[in-house]
Amino acid sequence: MNDKRTSPPTSVIILMGVSGSGKSTVGALLAQRLHWEFADADWFHPASNVDKMHKGIPLTDEDRGPWLRAIAAWIDKIRCAGGHGVVTCSALKRRYRDVLIGDRPDVRLVYLKGDETLIARRIATRHEHFMPPSLLHSQFTALEEPGVDEMPITVSVEPQPREIVEEVLVALNGHPGSSGAGP
Secondary structure, three states: OOOOOHHHOOOOEEOOOOOOOOOOHHHHHHHHHHHEEEEEEEHHHHHHHHHHOOOOOOOHHHHHHHHHHHHHHHHHHHHHHOOOEEEEEOOOOHHHEEEEEEEEOEEEEEEEOHHHHHHHHHHHHHOOOOOOOHHHHHHHOOOOOOOOHHHHHHEEEOOOOHHHHHHHHHHOOOOOOOOOOOO
């Protein structure tokens, strides 16, 4: 994999974290601030995955394969068109992130990190989402936090979403090779 310190300017940002960490809210705000396209990974789930989650059944790696490939295809479409985008995805395991980032040196990972208790409280107030609170613990169990070699921007989920966006923007602009984070 290329050394991201000498990589081209960022074209796509992947916001990762467990369900309830604020990916959709922060991602939409970040995309708006940057004037970039936005996609939520939930939009890419096949109906069978949504049905399983509605029933409280955790997804398997086999279930996630087509979903991850669909998100990666969206990333490639944005990159090939010379555009910019922000996409949310739980990306809990390294092998999932490898599908999404692979050998794409212009794709940056932002990890929204939070405490299980805080996130559980947030999920309890959410309505109209197919991920039930009962699956949160399984997400924390499956979570492989990004390693240093993935060069993530790690941000706490404790502040308000707009503050998180500001922290991400500062980190992007302060990172070598990311001066092109703006449109």
